[in-house]
Amino acid sequence: MRPITVLVIGGGYAGVMAADRLTQHPDVAVTLINPRPDFVERIRLHQLAGGTHAARVGYREVLAERVRLVVDRVERIDAPGRSVTLSGGDTLDYDHLVYAVGSVGSVPDVPGGELVHPLAGLEEAQRLRAALDAAPATAPVTVVGAGPTGIETAAELAEAGSAVTLVCGGVLGPYLHPRGRRAVAARLGALGVTVLEEPTVTAVTPATVRLDGGRALPSAVTIWTAGFGVPDLAVRSGLHTDAAGRLLTDETLTSVDDDRIVAAGDAAAPSGLPLRMSCQAAIPLGARAADTLLSRIAGEEPAALHEVFAGQCLSLGRRAGMFQFARRDDVAVPVHLGGRPGAALKEYICRGIVSSLTAEATQAGSYRLHRVPGGPARRRALEARAAATTVAGV
Incomplete structure (x- = not known):
């Protein structure tokens, strides 16, 4: 009997989990396609920039033995032909496909935008580390963007001795509850980070960052963490996406174009x-996504998405951290854990993530958190959309 071939595009958190979980089925042959030979801990890239962690582990630590790894990049998906074309020229056929290409850093649309250092991928973090090493120890550093990556990077570099300015372009830590935001601001202040909440960047030069209103900040190294985008593989392949380029699926994560394609992670x-x-x-x-394919292979109806959140954790240097608690529907509540306990919890979570992938690699099907019942917010949103569509007569 011919094995059932499943290709997983993308070797990040979603892709590795899906690939490992699919090995539950004895007749499924799983191939993971990824541009680099190591698993990147993206949640540690700020540590790589700060010189405190390598932010990667070998794939054999987190991938099941039965998963074949192909180090290459997918250039196009041929959904009708059930195949993908790789950058190296090879074509791989599939019976089912997992689209888990992740996300990429946004490109600043300002004069001099090519001078900034994004921090969304391994190579970007390595280039940033090299730029920081080449700059004088007292050189001013500007971090643009006050989401988790911006906050963590600013804190990491300031703790290492850099003179850091964090340009928010809005509120500091938009996800955070006001109480948590005040705690983060206090920690950044203690580290010597200058926080500018409202200004936005209008231009970048090799030595300055220009803000609206005409102010110019001295900046030897400018780091851009203001938002993420997704790769355009689905768009280039003629699949239906949302406006940002994420692959459109139903609530089982099945592509609206083809029931042999499922999506997971940032690009879904x-x-x-x-x-x-x-x-x-x-x-x-x-x-x-893996469970959906396994159900479909077994001739069963896939279950719908259940997704719950616990909050958001932040590193604030190596000696402090923050865990912002939230409702299951991902809305922050007035409770957080900070200081050294917050740092310990963040490190425990980071290590636990790799451990959960390793556990799934050694015992496929052991992961259970995706089956925890979610809150009503997503159901209400879907019902409201359906009601609006009915009223409009569409």
């Missing part, structure tokens, strides 16, 4: 209502 848009781009969402989505 279930029902056009994507979840927050995060490792916290990616791993359960990877497990759900």
